[in-house]
Amino acid sequence: MNLPLSDIRVLDLTWVVSGPQASRLLADFGAEILKIERPTVGDPVRANHGMFVYFNRNKKAIQIDLNDPEGLNTFKELLLISDVVMENFSSGIMARWGLDYQGMSQINPSIVYLSMPGFGHDGPYKDYQSNGPTIQAISGQTYICGDPDQGPAGWGYSYMDHTAGYLGASAVLQALYHRNNTGEGQFIDLAQYEAATSLMGTYLLDYEVNGEDNATTLKRTANKGINPSAAPQGVYEGKTTDTWIALSITTDQQWESFTRILRSENLKNDKRFITFDTRLDNSEQLDIVISSIIKELDVIQLAKQLQQENIPASHVQDTVTRAEKDIHLKKRNHITEVEDEDGRLVRVDSIPFKMQNIPDPDYTYAPQHGEHNTYVFNEILGKYL
Amino acid sequence: MTKIFENITVLELAEEAGEYTGKLFAGMGAHVIKVEPPNGSKSRNVGPFVQNNPSVNSSLKFFQNNTNKDSITLDITKQTGLNIFRQLLQSIDIVIEDGQKIGQENLPISFKDIQNINKNTILLSLSPLGKTLESEKFSTNDFINLAYGGPLWSCGYDDHTIPPMKPYQDASYHISGHYAFMGAMLALMERTKTNTGQHIDLSIHEACHNTTEAAMPAYYYNNRRVSRLTGRHAAPAKTIPVVFKTKDEKWCFIRIPANTNTWNKLIDWLKETKMEKDLGQPEYQELTFRQENTQHITDILEEFCANNEASYLFHKAQQIDMVWAPVVAPYESLTNEHLDKRNYFTEIYHPELDKTIKYPGRPYLFSKTPFEITSPAPSLGKDNYRIYGNLLGLSKENLTILKQAHVV
Numbered sequence: 005m006n007l008p009l010s011d012i013r014v015l016d017l018t019w020v021v022s023g024p025q026a027s028r029l030l031a032d033f034g035a036e037i038l039k040i041e042r043p044t045v046g047d048p049v050r051a052n053h054g055m056f057v058y059f060n061r062n063k064k065a066i067q068i069d070l071n072d073p074e075g076l077n078t079f080k081e082l083l084l085i086s087d088v089v090m091e092n093f094s095s096g097i098m099a100r101w102g103l104d105y106q107g108m109s110q111i112n113p114s115i116v117y118l119s120m121p122g123f124g125h126d127g128p129y130k131d132y133q134s135n136g137p138t139i140q141a142i143s144g145q146t147y148i149c150g151d152p153d154q155g156p157a158g159w160g161y162s163y164m165d166h167t168a169g170y171l172g173a174s175a176v177l178q179a180l181y182h183r184n185n186t187g188e189g190q191f192i193d194l195a196q197y198e199a200a201t202s203l204m205g206t207y208l209l210d211y212e213v214n215g216e217d218n219a220t221t222l223k224r225t226a227n228k229g230i231n232p233s234a235a236p237q238g239v240y241e242g243k244t245t246d247t248w249i250a251l252s253i254t255t256d257q258q259w260e261s262f263t264r265i266l267r268s269e270n271l272k273n274d275k276r277f278i279t280f281d282t283r284l285d286n287s288e289q290l291d292i293v294i295s296s297i298i299k300e301l302d303v304i305q306l307a308k309q310l311q312q313e314n315i316p317a318s319h320v321q322d323t324v325t326r327a328e329k330d331i332h333l334k335k336r337n338h339i340t341e342v343e344d345e346d347g348r349l350v351r352v353d354s355i356p357f358k359m360q361n362i363p364d365p366d367y368t369y370a371p372q373h374g375e376h377n378t379y380v381f382n383e384i385l386g387k388y389l
Numbered sequence: 390m391t392k393i394f395e396n397i398t399v400l401e402l403a404e405e406a407g408e409y410t411g412k413l414f415a416g417m418g419a420h421v422i423k424v425e426p427p428n429g430s431k432s433r434n435v436g437p438f439v440q441n442n443p444s445v446n447s448s449l450k451f452f453q454n455n456t457n458k459d460s461i462t463l464d465i466t467k468q469t470g471l472n473i474f475r476q477l478l479q480s481i482d483i484v485i486e487d488g489q490k491i492g493q494e495n496l497p498i499s500f501k502d503i504q505n506i507n508k509n510t511i512l513l514s515l516s517p518l519g520k521t522l523e524s525e526k527f528s529t530n531d532f533i534n535l536a537y538g539g540p541l542w543s544c545g546y547d548d549h550t551i552p553p554m555k556p557y558q559d560a561s562y563h564i565s566g567h568y569a570f571m572g573a574m575l576a577l578m579e580r581t582k583t584n585t586g587q588h589i590d591l592s593i594h595e596a597c598h599n600t601t602e603a604a605m606p607a608y609y610y611n612n613r614r615v616s617r618l619t620g621r622h623a624a625p626a627k628t629i630p631v632v633f634k635t636k637d638e639k640w641c642f643i644r645i646p647a648n649t650n651t652w653n654k655l656i657d658w659l660k661e662t663k664m665e666k667d668l669g670q671p672e673y674q675e676l677t678f679r680q681e682n683t684q685h686i687t688d689i690l691e692e693f694c695a696n697n698e699a700s701y702l703f704h705k706a707q708q709i710d711m712v713w714a715p716v717v718a719p720y721e722s723l724t725n726e727h728l729d730k731r732n733y734f735t736e737i738y739h740p741e742l743d744k745t746i747k748y749p750g751r752p753y754l755f756s757k758t759p760f761e762i763t764s765p766a767p768s769l770g771k772d773n774y775r776i777y778g779n780l781l782g783l784s785k786e787n788l789t790i791l792k793q794a795h796v797v
Contacts, residue, residue, distance in 0.1 A: 054610030144719025160543030170567035211720035250536035356595030
């Protein structure tokens with residue numbers, strides 16, 4: 005059975021992570037992605053082989069120099085027979101080649117053009133440059149993550165590169181759906197700053213409605229919740245250094261089970277912790293007591309015991325436990341394998357949903373620089389280089 | 390203007406996990422009907438609240454996630470309620486559920502039943518581990534999703550006596566909501582070819598696992614395990630800090646430019662305040678030399694940040710093509726000049742508060758079919774009369790009887 009986007013061709017000028025994340029999703033869903041790189045220099049992420057493979061599987065790679073008139077003409081020939089163009093350059097780059105939406109839509113009126121600059125195509129910051137941490141910093145995501153007694157911790161990776169990619173792929177799917185219904189293409193200006201801010205709405209509304217004096221979300225809360233809070237809630241270290249359990253207790257029944265599993269009569273009978281309200285009021289002392297108990301325990305085993313009693317809890321999984329020991333990922337065959345250029349099997353992550361009528365995609369290894377020049381230039385365009 | 394989903398109707402039996410997906414549909418014009426138990430969705434009980442006063446119509450998180458939607462009440466655990474639900478399904482394109490309400494043994498409706506009622510309906514399920522593992526007990530929430538799925542492991546401080554840190558509220562629901570939306574879109578596109586709906590089974594755990602950037606590639610391809618580092622990418626080995634305190638007690642994210650032209654612009658800037666120290670020496674023209682001396686360069690830039698205000702550092706750095714940014718609190722976006730000029734915010738009147746609230750707007754700007762926020766999150770059951778009347782022809786008298794029986 006064909007994948008949903010098997011009749012879609014994408015001219016993919018994206019690079020680094022956010023754009024390639026978007027086009028990789030479209031590739032996973034069956035689109036033919038022509039990853040266009042300069043002949044002399046490829047996507048800089050090629051220097052990190054694992055990252056490149058992760059974000060560029062299922063694509064075809066070709067080389068075009070858009071600064072060369074012949075290269076620009078070749079691009080325009082491909083534009084005529086493509087459905088989507090996508091890039092994550094700074095604002096203004098495409099216009100230098102006459103490839104802004106106006107220019108491209110004159111060649112192919114039904115083209116869907118996704119542009120993913122950091123700050124969008126107008127406004128005072130339109131020429132500003134960004135990467136994931138830039139967007140996370142200016143949108144408040146970095147500030148709000150961390151311990152109130154420390155500086156900001158922020159995301160430990162470029163979350164917004166993923167998220168802009170998710171939104172970019174979603175936007176293309178919507179525009180294609182619209183084009184299929186109406187024949188009309190369009191331009192999508194995905195300003196990553198706006199995308200990030202749209203995720204912070206609860207914090208913004210709290211400030212706006214409750215003001216600086218009454219808002220409850222202005223400060224970092226470490227691992228505590230906002231409201232209703234849980235008590236205890238936190239991340240606690242186990243007997244092995246740098247192994248951690250996250251847990252969250254909201255009911256008296258969960259608390260009773262928790263104290264039973266910890267085999268702590270003292271905890272159970274401690275008047276400071278008898279009710280939810282007293283546990284909340286004394287949460288700092290509670291954390292100290294619990295930390296000392298859990299420090300003697302195996303957190304993986306403890307998380308299993310707590311889950312059996314319907315207590316939200318998990319070992320804070322690192323990459324090794326996710327890849328090797330996560331029974332839930334294994335049972336759904338989420339981590340699968342693909343052959344690399346030397347015939348060795350290497351692991352990749354599947355898409356995280358299953359469709360009733362469409363099989364999981366087959367995954368192919370990320371392409372080498374210009375690997376599909378012959379296929380595209382000879383077979384598709386009929387050029388003989 | 391045209392709306393992409395102007396002919397699409399969504400029934401949303403969703404709470405914290407699924408209602409963001411419903412919001413994405415509603416913003417592009419779908420008619421999203423939130424089906425709530427008579428006492429309200431659980432997500433109405435999650436704060437922050439208006440004036441810190443919890444009530445069924447005062448959750449600001451609910452406000453944010455449910456713009457443009459209608460609300461009806463219906464207890465589908467009662468046979469009468471289920472019968473009404475079956476009637477509603479006859480004209481529905483998409484059902485979003487995240488609470489094990491579909492296919493659960495004590496509720497006599499499955500996706501097969503839904504397809505028998507309306508073969509065009511798409512069922513979108515968001516569940517902690519995936520529907521195929523529903524029999525496995527797994528109690529979770531946003532925080533636990535992030536711990537189990539991997540994001541939490543990468544976030545925190547260089548000092549590993551401090552635990553890993555959870556990111557902003559609802560991150561796991563945004564991650565899974567984006568994937569769920571894509572699944573529903575694919576099913577919609579497929580339906581135009583086949584005239585048949587289908588079930589999309591999304592695992593929140595798998596979605597979070599897929600959203601840790603370099604962590605899994607580092608292990609899969611290089612057999613290396615990343616560890617958390619303050620304000621920067623988790624990595625197999627310690628790297629140099631990139632977030633520094635500024636003169637005005639804020640912070641600034643910085644990056645040392647790799648491009649030599651940009652590096653020289655940075656040196657010129659440092660010279661203006663006599664802060665360049667030895668960085669103007671010829672050996673720094675070589676990238677490899679700069680890489681070998683990253684700590685020394687960073688020490689100078691840390692001092693430079695301490696002597697300047699965050700806003701100045703941001704704008705001046707950006708003028709010379711550097712990706713620096715101020716680390717600001719979320720609410721500071723409300724007064725950001727760039728967002729203001731792009732008309733990013735939408736003012737929405739809340740009749741129950743007699744107050745207009747400024748909402749963050751679109752995640753993307755479509756040239757012909759824009760994402761728009763047009764109405765506030767609905768009060769509980771606000772649309773019972775209109776929807777039950779229009780779609781099912783129920784009279785006010787019928788509804789009164791159903792209300793007395795606690796069905797609506």
